[in-house]
Amino acid sequence: MTAAVDRMSEYLIETRDLAVSFGHVHALRGVNLRLRPGRITALVGDNGAGKSTLVKVLSGVQRPTSGSILLEGREHSFTKPADAHAAGIEVVYQDLAVAPDMSSVENLFLGRYLRKPGLLGRLGVIDRKRMRHEAQAAFDALGMTVQDIDKPVIGLSGGQRQGVAVCRASIWASRLVIFDEPTAALGVVQTEKVVALIRGIRARGIAVLVISHDLPQVLEIADDIVVLRQGRDAAELDPASSSVRELVDYMTGAKEGGRAA
Amino acid sequence: MNETTTLARPGTGRTRSSVKDRLWSPQMLLLGVLVLLCAVFTAADSESFANAMNWRNILLDVSVLTVLAVGATLILAMADFDLSIGSVLVLSGVVSALTMSALGDSAGSLLLGLVVGVLTGAACGAASGIVVARFGVPSIIVTLGMLGVAQGIALLLTNGVDVRNVPRSLVMGLGNGNAFSNIPWLAVIAAVIAIVIGMMLRHTVFGRNTIAIGSSLEALRRSGTSVVAQKIAVFALAGALYGLAGYLSLARFSTTTIAGHGSDMLDAYTAVILGGNSPFGGMGSVLGSVIGVFIPVVLRNGFVIVDVQPFWQQIVVGTILVAAVYLHRARRRG
Numbered sequence: 001m002t003a004a005v006d007r008m009s010e011y012l013i014e015t016r017d018l019a020v021s022f023g024h025v026h027a028l029r030g031v032n033l034r035l036r037p038g039r040i041t042a043l044v045g046d047n048g049a050g051k052s053t054l055v056k057v058l059s060g061v062q063r064p065t066s067g068s069i070l071l072e073g074r075e076h077s078f079t080k081p082a083d084a085h086a087a088g089i090e091v092v093y094q095d096l097a098v099a100p101d102m103s104s105v106e107n108l109f110l111g112r113y114l115r116k117p118g119l120l121g122r123l124g125v126i127d128r129k130r131m132r133h134e135a136q137a138a139f140d141a142l143g144m145t146v147q148d149i150d151k152p153v154i155g156l157s158g159g160q161r162q163g164v165a166v167c168r169a170s171i172w173a174s175r176l177v178i179f180d181e182p183t184a185a186l187g188v189v190q191t192e193k194v195v196a197l198i199r200g201i202r203a204r205g206i207a208v209l210v211i212s213h214d215l216p217q218v219l220e221i222a223d224d225i226v227v228l229r230q231g232r233d234a235a236e237l238d239p240a241s242s243s244v245r246e247l248v249d250y251m252t253g254a255k256e257g258g259r260a261a
Numbered sequence: 262m263n264e265t266t267t268l269a270r271p272g273t274g275r276t277r278s279s280v281k282d283r284l285w286s287p288q289m290l291l292l293g294v295l296v297l298l299c300a301v302f303t304a305a306d307s308e309s310f311a312n313a314m315n316w317r318n319i320l321l322d323v324s325v326l327t328v329l330a331v332g333a334t335l336i337l338a339m340a341d342f343d344l345s346i347g348s349v350l351v352l353s354g355v356v357s358a359l360t361m362s363a364l365g366d367s368a369g370s371l372l373l374g375l376v377v378g379v380l381t382g383a384a385c386g387a388a389s390g391i392v393v394a395r396f397g398v399p400s401i402i403v404t405l406g407m408l409g410v411a412q413g414i415a416l417l418l419t420n421g422v423d424v425r426n427v428p429r430s431l432v433m434g435l436g437n438g439n440a441f442s443n444i445p446w447l448a449v450i451a452a453v454i455a456i457v458i459g460m461m462l463r464h465t466v467f468g469r470n471t472i473a474i475g476s477s478l479e480a481l482r483r484s485g486t487s488v489v490a491q492k493i494a495v496f497a498l499a500g501a502l503y504g505l506a507g508y509l510s511l512a513r514f515s516t517t518t519i520a521g522h523g524s525d526m527l528d529a530y531t532a533v534i535l536g537g538n539s540p541f542g543g544m545g546s547v548l549g550s551v552i553g554v555f556i557p558v559v560l561r562n563g564f565v566i567v568d569v570q571p572f573w574q575q576i577v578v579g580t581i582l583v584a585a586v587y588l589h590r591a592r593r594r595g
């Protein structure tokens with residue numbers, strides 16, 4: 001702890017004693033999470049451990065009851081989704097991630113459309129050409145191919161649609177992308193492809209937080225693993241020297257207090 | 262890991278919608294049906310159906326209904342329903358007519374009548390929108406309530422008797438006058454409304470958000486957009502359009518026609534859905550709705566001309582509406 005001041009800048013995002021209560025239900029009871037740039041951190045925990053609640057706090061959907069969030073060492077308050085967006089934090093959800101009737105291009109810019117310059121832009125006229133151009137660049141950067149970026153995404157496969165959501169996160173995130181069970185609804189091949197996209201985001205020096213119940217997958221893709229149990233960060237593990245057995249032991253409380261990272 | 266991730270499915274190499282695709286759009290199909298319908302009525306009685314006077318009548322009917330259908334298109338784009346269309350039109354017309362008959366026949370009176378009519382509609386729409394968006398009551402219920410409330414207020418204000426002293430200059434000018442050659446002013450106004458709202462839906466942030474709400478409210482909410490404010494604004498805008506339609510209806514009929522708008526909602530939604538708009542939201546083809554408007558209007562007009570009881574129009578239109586929604590469902594399920 002003495003080196004904490006020097007190491008501050010090492011973390012993009014840090015939470016300190018983050019707590020959330022819903023009346024008598026204590027969803028989070030003091031979570032200390034540290035996320036570094038260019039690393040994939042996996043968050044695992046049993047049902048009800050508080051994973052989704054933590055995501056909601058980090059994305060500005062849920063206000064913490066107590067505790068703080070630090071952005072590059074400085075305290076920051078998140079009261080609405082726009083605050084998280086402004087801080088460069090994006091979330092990819094398992095479901096309802098895209099608007100099915102809208103094109104891939106529009107989905108990348110959903111709610112944040114680029115406007116034409118000048119008076120037209122101030123009247124709210126969107127700049128399709130520029131959005132199309134930037135969308136294509138984003139798909140190319142992540143090595144993703146969509147046949148027709150102007151067609152409604154309802155015509156795409158589940159994996160492709162999730163790919164569109166990942167690309168959206170990647171163009172808007174400057175600090176952190178959170179994945180809440182991004183591959184839970186996908187088959188093996190599609191999962192592989194989304195995992196590749198996640199690695200592509202890491203390669204750009206952005207911090208990645210992945211929530212998953214798929215423990216073998218977690219061991220394979222994560223650089224760090226944080227185990228959440230009953231609203232607390234129960235352990236921090238190094239995937240290289242850990243196993244599914246060990247993760248389960250920490251998740252269930254059979255083992256306590258691991259600090260391997 | 263491999264450098265390029267190809268999420269492409271094999272075998273679908275097309276990149277742009279082909280000409281064949283475009284020709285087979287629901288709007289083109291609808292246009293074909295419309296032409297066929299006109300051909301049938303012309304064949305049945307070409308003298309009465311296919312003359313300039315009758316075309317002008319059809320155009321006048323289409324005009325008022327178009328303004329309503331554009332409003333319904335906005336609401337349906339959000340996957341919401343508005344059952345209060347006809348009664349908001351009536352209430353707006355009543356408020357407007359009472360205002361103008363109190364002020365007499367002057368340019369100022371006509372203008373003020375327009376303003377209060379549109380504002381009445383907008384207020385009804387905003388009220389429905391607030392209850393739908395803020396309190397989460399389904400729009401079909403809220404607007405069913407508004408149907409009763411608006412109708413009731415209209416009857417209270419008039420004691421159930423139509424207001425007939427609509428300013429003459431409004432009726433002669435806007436209601437019966439032509440903008441150029443045989444094209445009535447009402448048609449020009451309806452066309453302008455359709456073009457402006459159609460462009461807005463396609464090309465502006467407001468329009469795209471309207472469609473995004475219908476496609477996935479949750480996805481839009483997560484993007485940080487205030488879906489509540491957006492919904493209220495769209496309901497208010499649609500209400501304003503019903504209000505304008507009420508004013509145009511006054512100009513056309515020179516009376517409030519309180520009891521004459523029972524089938525407006527049926528006609529408007531049939532037009533919107535025949536026009537290729539999904540009953541499940543996420544679309545917003547104003548062009549389709551405008552073509553669609555001709556179907557119920559031409560049917561009613563044609564039935565009168567070929568001596569079929571006009572009541573048949575409602576039976577046919579109601580059936581078409583249900584069939585069209587069924588086809589949408591079938592298509593959605595693939």
Ligand SMILES: Nc1ncnc2c1ncn2[C@@H]1O[C@H](COP(=O)(O)OP(=O)(O)OP(=O)(O)O)[C@@H](O)[C@H]1O
Nearest residue numbers: 022025026027045046047048049050051052053054
């Ligand atoms: N809005 C809420 N009101 C009351 N209790 C809540 C609310 N949201 C979450 N909780 C409770 O907080 C606890 C943590 O829930 P959370 O959804 O964060 O768990 P989780 O780790 O995401 O679980 P899962 O793996 O099932 O998704 C649970 O006991 C849950 O019932």
Ligand SMILES: [Mg+2]
Nearest residue numbers: 048051052053
């Ligand atoms: Mg969860």
